[in-house]
């Protein structure tokens with residue numbers, strides 16, 4: 001039995017490791033304790049990698065991971081995964097998005113309460129210094145304070161709900177949700193960021209991306225209340241670290257609760273020297289409950305993706321398969337096969353791929369386009385191309401991808417056509433699906449046909465003169481090639497024959513066919 005190699009790059013809970021170990025078709029490699037240079041050596045055999053935030057899936061990692069098909073980020077944030085690098089290489093990136101939500105929510109509340117009561121400092125005074133000085137530790141209450149929650153997703157909205165139970169006045173800023181998502185929960189909603197800046201406590205729960213990096217910097221802090229408290233259990237760099245440091249030092253920011261840093265591990269970070277921060281070493285997801293659940297999900301998802309069965313929570317697929325209705329799937333399959341056939345017939349540089357569709361199927365032009373691109377590129381790139389990297393490869397090769405709804409109606413309920421442009425002209429193919437899953441090619445280069453997109457075939461353009469079928473049959477027969485079916489289409493510019501054969505036709509046979517007086521063009525293709 002061939003085994004799938006799954007490499008675990010970071011520490012995950014034993015429950016997931018057990019699953020990998022007990023799966024017969026998995027060769028599981030535990031690489032959490034090796035140094036990064038050794039990891040690059042180990043990762044070259046991996047078909048699937050499981051990582052956490054301690055392993056950057058960057059250019060170096062991806063260049064080393066030559067057999068990688070999928071990478072699973074055992075957590076939420078995937079800012080340490082080079083998504084474009086994965087897509088270009090056809091690697092599917094996935095995360096495990098909700099299993100650590102509660103852990104991160106509860107750590108956020110811990111930091112918030114710790115900041116308000118200066119808990120670690122009070123704790124250390126008694127425990128380490130053995131000093132009982134109650135007058136040193138007058139904290140503040142959450143009760144009645146205004147809390148600004150930036151980002152109202154899985155974590156943000158739960159932090160808001162918990163804050164409400166402390167009878168805080170909670171306000172959220174998240175331009176990407178309907179306001180009712182917050183207001184239905186009794187949380188105030190604003191689209192004005194200044195409202196957030198006027199809060200007593202601010203906590204951030206957004207992903208880290210171009211828009212959110214430095215979302216809170218010197219200017220924003222200057223507009224905040226004196227004595228504001230800032231919490232960050234999302235990602236280092238959402239609050240500008242220099243601005244945070246300077247304003248904690250001046251006291252403008254009274255306290256900050258920080259779980260995440262731009263550069264981790266952050267053992268020498270200047271923030272650690274300040275007396276008014278509570279810090280944790282990126283522990284947001286570190287509860288036994290959450291880590292058990294994440295590792296189980298990550299292991300199962302790794303096995304599914306290694307087997308090519310499914311890619312749960314895929315982040316870089318151009319198509320969300322769950323949104324594709326059942327009737328579209330045979331069209332997608334047919335489109336890829338037709339594109340593969342057409343590219344074999346063209347056998348030359350492809351300059352553009354254009355998809356047109358008529359009927360209800362035209363609502364799925366983008367998906368059809370992607371699969372047509374896979375089909376076309378598979379002829380020159382083989383297994384290297386898949387629907388994750390097809391558009392990237394096409395772009396790199398300078399192939400123009402376009403699609404449009406076809407306004408004419410040919411009489412088919414749904415029809416998909418592919419046009420590819422080569423230096424010698426445009427080639428076309430069209431197809432439809434009957435009775436839900438009977439796929440048929442109904443036209444090649446303007447010649448109407450009815451053929452199943454399957455098997456070995458010779459496609460021959462010829463002058464429409466007597467005797468051609470006989471001569472073709474003779475050549476194939478003399479070369480021990482059995483004809484399974486012979487489909488002929490006639491047009492004003494001659495005829496087109498699709499000859500389905502049982503054996504592969506070698507170039508010698510094709511040359512003989514091409515040398516027939518009536519022949520215009522002969523090609524061999526397989527689907």
Ligand SMILES: NC(=O)C1=CN([C@@H]2O[C@H](COP(=O)(O)OP(=O)(O)OC[C@H]3O[C@@H](n4cnc5c(N)ncnc54)[C@H](O)[C@@H]3O)[C@@H](O)[C@H]2O)C=CC1
Nearest residue numbers: 077104151152153154155174176205206207233234284285
């Ligand atoms: N410290 C830790 O160990 C952990 C950190 N995290 C981090 O917490 C953050 C939030 O995670 P989830 O709530 O699970 O993600 P989520 O995807 O459920 O929620 C993110 C929310 O941020 C909003 N958002 C995006 N851009 C925004 C912007 N410019 N302004 C305001 N809102 C914006 C989105 O609309 C979404 O509602 C992520 O950065 C994640 O990586 C998550 C788990 C553990």
Ligand SMILES: O=C(O)CCC(=O)C(=O)O
Nearest residue numbers: 052053054075076077285
């Ligand atoms: O456990 C980890 O690797 C970090 C968790 C985290 O930050 C996340 O899930 O986004």
